[in-house]
Amino acid sequence: MTKIYNFCAGPAMLPEAVMQQAQSEFCNWQGSGVSVMEVSHRSPEYVAMAKQAELDLRELMAIPDNYKVLFCHGGGRGQFAAVPFNLLGDKLDADYILTGQWSKSAVVEAKKHARIHETNIMRTTEDGKIGVKSSDDWNVNAGSAYVHYCPNETIEGIEIFDVPETGVVPLVADMSSTILSRPIDVSKFGVIYAGAQKNIGPSGLSIVIVRDDLIGHARQTIPSIFDYQVQTDFDSMYNTPPTYSWYLAGLVFKWLLAQGGIAAVEKNNIAKAELLYNAIDSSSFYSNNVDASVRSRMNIPFTLADDSLNETFLSESKAAGLVTLKGHKLVGGMRASIYNAMPIEGVQALVDFMAVFEKKYA
Numbered sequence: 001m002t003k004i005y006n007f008c009a010g011p012a013m014l015p016e017a018v019m020q021q022a023q024s025e026f027c028n029w030q031g032s033g034v035s036v037m038e039v040s041h042r043s044p045e046y047v048a049m050a051k052q053a054e055l056d057l058r059e060l061m062a063i064p065d066n067y068k069v070l071f072c073h074g075g076g077r078g079q080f081a082a083v084p085f086n087l088l089g090d091k092l093d094a095d096y097i098l099t100g101q102w103s104k105s106a107v108v109e110a111k112k113h114a115r116i117h118e119t120n121i122m123r124t125t126e127d128g129k130i131g132v133k134s135s136d137d138w139n140v141n142a143g144s145a146y147v148h149y150c151p152n153e154t155i156e157g158i159e160i161f162d163v164p165e166t167g168v169v170p171l172v173a174d175m176s177s178t179i180l181s182r183p184i185d186v187s188k189f190g191v192i193y194a195g196a197q198k199n200i201g202p203s204g205l206s207i208v209i210v211r212d213d214l215i216g217h218a219r220q221t222i223p224s225i226f227d228y229q230v231q232t233d234f235d236s237m238y239n240t241p242p243t244y245s246w247y248l249a250g251l252v253f254k255w256l257l258a259q260g261g262i263a264a265v266e267k268n269n270i271a272k273a274e275l276l277y278n279a280i281d282s283s284s285f286y287s288n289n290v291d292a293s294v295r296s297r298m299n300i301p302f303t304l305a306d307d308s309l310n311e312t313f314l315s316e317s318k319a320a321g322l323v324t325l326k327g328h329k330l331v332g333g334m335r336a337s338i339y340n341a342m343p344i345e346g347v348q349a350l351v352d353f354m355a356v357f358e359k360k361y362a
C-alpha cells in the first residue's frame with residue numbers, strides 16, 4: 001500500500017509511534033482490562049497519568065513555576081471567549097493585533113465583552129509579498145487589560161518569531177498552530193493557549209498556560225468551566241475533562257521528549273520548511289506570497305501558476321499518497337501543514353511529486 005502523508009491543517013496527523021502505542025493499549029490500559037476512555041478521571045491511575053502529562057509539558061516548554069497549566073475543553077475558539085472574561089477584570093479595553101483570519105476571529109468574540117483596539121500589522125513588501133510590521137509599531141494602549149496576538153496564522157501561513165515587548169500589559173498568544181514547534185520563553189507571556197489538534201493531540205482539548213497573578217480576576221458572569229481560577233482549584237477536573245485527548249497528549253509529550261525535546265524538534269521543523277520553501281522558490285510554476293521573514297514553518301500555502309490545474313494537482317497528489325493539500329477557501333491554492341508529526345520523508349515525497357507534476361503540466 002502507498003504510504004499516506006496527511007497534510008491537514010487540523011485535526012492533523014499524529015506521530016505514528018504514538019498512534020501505535022495508543023492502539024496497543026486501546027482496550028487494555030495499564031493492564032486494567034478497560035480502555036483509558038472508560039476509566040474515571042478521578043481514579044488514581046488516571047490522575048497520575050494526567051499529572052505526568054502536565055509535568056512533561058512543563059519540562060518540554062520550560063514553564064516557570066509561577067504559571068499554571070490548564071487542560072480545558074472548548075478548543076481555540078473556546079479560549080477566544082475565555083480570555084476576555086478572565087482578563088478584563090474591571091477594565092473595558094483590550095488590544096488585538098491583526099495578522100490574518102484567526103486573529104480576526106478572536107476579535108469577533110472579544111468584542112462581545114470589551115472595547116477592542118485593533119492594530120492591523122500586515123503590510124505589503126516592496127516585492128509585493130505579505131509582510132508584518134515590526135512589533136515596535138504595535139502601539140499598545142497602556143490602559144488595556146491585555147494584548148492578544150496569533151504568532152502563527154494557520155490559514156495565511158504567517159508566523160511571527162519575535163516576541164513583542166508589551167511592558168506591563170500582559171501578552172496573550174493563540175499558539176494553536178505553533179506550540180511545541182520551537183522553543184519559546186514562556187516568561188514573556190501572560191497567557192498562552194492552544195487548541196490541541198495540531199501539535200498536541202486530538203481535538204477536544206485546549207491547553208492554557210497562565211501566569212499566577214492573572215488568575216482570580218474573572219468577571220462574575222463567566223461560565224465556571226472557562227474560569228482559570230475554577231480550573232486551577234480543581235486541577236482542570238471541575239467537569240469531566242476530555243480524558244482521551246489528555247491521555248493522547250501525554251503520549252505526544254513523551255514522544256517529543258524522546259525526540260530530544262523542543263530544540264531538536266525545531267531543527268527538524270526548520271529542515272522540513274526549508275525543503276518545501278526551496279522547492280517552491282526555485283520553481284516558476286509554484287509560488288508562496290509570504291515574505292521570508294514571516295513564513296510559517298507549520299503551514300505552507302502555495303499556488304500553481306495556472307489555477308485550472310488545482311483539481312488535477314489534488315487528485316494526482318492524493319493518488320500518490322499525499323492527502324489534504326487543498327488550501328483554505330479564503331486563500332485558495334494549496335496548503336501543506338507540516339506539524340511536528342510530519343516526518344521529513346513526507347515533505348520530500350511532496351517535493352518530489354511537485355517536481356514531477358511541474359514537468360508534466362508546466
Ligand code: PMP
Nearest residue numbers: 075076077078102154176177195
Ligand atoms: N486559532 C488558530 C490559530 C487556529 O488555527 C484554529 C483552528 N484551525 C483556531 C484558533 C480555532 O480552533 P478550534 O477549532 O479548536 O476552536
